[in-house]
Amino acid sequence: MQPKRNTWQREAVRASLAEAHGFVSAQQLHQVLRDSGSTIGLATVYRNLASLxxxxxxxxxxxxEGENLFRSCATQGHHHHLxxxxxxxxxxxxxxxxxxxxxxVGAEYGFTEIEHVVDLFGLCERCRAAGRE
Amino acid sequence: MQPKRNTWQREAVRASLAEAHGFVSAQQLHQVLRDSGSTIGLATVYRNLASLxxxxxxxxxxxxEGENLFRSCATQGHHHHLxxxxxxxxxxxxxxxxxxxxxxVGAEYGFTEIEHVVDLFGLCERCRAAGRE
DNA sequence: TTTCTAAATGAGAACGAGTATCACTATAGC
DNA sequence: GCTATAGTGATACTCGTTCTCATTTAGAAA
Structure with a gap:
């Protein structure tokens, strides 16, 4: 549900998420915020990420690994990720x-209301060059 | 890692998994086994599912919901699910x-070692007919 | 068959992500 | 400024999964 009030906490989550380069977990975001001096609570980070x-x-x-990751969304509408x-x-x-x-495929098997999960995970050029994995 | 010994527990997990119609969780499988009188431990079910x-x-x-589900595999090689x-x-x-x-797409963006998660969730003909959702 | 040893097991503790609770704080409308 | 209540934060809790470690046992060797 949409929140009815604007708080600095919500703004902080939004800002911190926008600064992150890719997908981050609620815990990571919370850590970053705390490290930068914020007193924001973990539950609040979860709540605001969910509402965003x-x-x-x-x-x-x-x-x-089953963790929920979040990302500031650039493209409108349905899309996938690499x-x-x-x-x-x-x-x-x-x-x-x-x-x-x-x-x-859905039609072929008589399935309706198809939802799909399509995400690609790989190693980007920079990380490969840096020998990371 | 492949186990080096065959145990009745491993066989029980294999059998129980084969009997299940679709994807089941480790907890469900453990419950089914216990209900049918087995003394198998939960950790063992997890271990054997992972190794299978x-x-x-x-x-x-x-x-x-983030739970790991397992299914007895019919087709060899890489495939997806509906x-x-x-x-x-x-x-x-x-x-x-x-x-x-x-x-x-991976090549286009310079990504290597692409793994992909592609799964479709829908409503099968029978369930739709039965008014389920 | 008996013996031996490390692989496998099982009970329960521990862990980690996420959620619920609830007293407190502070936003937004007056 | 005053007030009602949405939102917060500390913390307790849930639940799936993994770890620990004493005990059991498969399977090889004698």
């Missing part, structure tokens, strides 16, 4: 091919 | 289109 995701201001996805598993840097992808395939 | 997934005998995926969100019934899909797209 709810309004479409932020994207959220599950990491392979995420560097080392530095978290993210490209937003539109994927007509995938959408079409999704619908076709 | 490791050897390719079982498929695993994350539910939208899962009924009501009854858990699952179709295995091969998706050359998606694999190609994955590689192309």
């Amino acid at each position: 995701a709810d309004t479409g201001e932020a994207d959220s996805l599950q990491s392979p 995420i560097c598993r080392s530095c978290g840097d993210t490209k937003e992808l539109s994927a007509t091919v995938v959408e079409e395939w999704t619908q076709r | 997934a490791d050897t390719g005998e079982a498929d695993s995926l994350q539910s939208p 899962i009924c969100r009501s009854c858990g019934d699952t179709k295995e899909l091969s998706a050359t289109v998606v694999e190609e797209w994955t590689q192309r």
Whole structure:
């Protein structure tokens, strides 16, 4: 649900999320905020991230480890992600091919109300060059 | 890692997994086994599911709630799933289109070692007919 | 068959992400 | 400024999963 009041905490979460390069977890964001002197609480970070995701201001996805990750959302509408598993840097992808395939396969098996999870994890050029993994 | 010994516990997990119709959680499987009189431990169920997934005998995926789900694997090799969100019934899909797209997009952005998560959730014909959701 | 040893197990403790609770704080409308 | 209540924050809690470690046991060797 949309919040009815603006608080500095909500603004801090929004700002901190915008500064992050890729997807970050609530815990990471909380740590960054605390490290920079904020007294914001963990629960508040969770609450605000959830509501930002709810309004479409932020994207959220599950990491392979099952953690919820958030990102300040650049592109409007449905899209997918290509995420560097080392530095978290993210490209937003539109994927007509995938959408079409999704619908076709769903229909073929008589499934309706298809939702799809399509995310790519890889190693970006910079991280590969730096020998990270 | 592959286990070096065969135990009745491992066999029980394998059998119970094969009997389940769709994806099940470790906890569910443990409950089923205990209910049928087994004294198997929860940790053992987790261990064996993980190793079955490791050897390719079982498929695993994350539910939208972040739980790890497992399924006795019918098809060899890489494939995706179309899962009924009501009854858990699952179709295995091969998706050359998606694999190609994955590689192309990865290369385009200079990403390497691309892993992809592609799973479809929908409502199967039977469940739709039954008015479930 | 008996013996031996490390792999595997099981009970429960520990862990970590996320949620709920609830007294307190501070925003926004008056 | 005053007030009602949305929002906050410390912390307790839930729940899935992993770890620990004493005990059991598969399977090789004698």
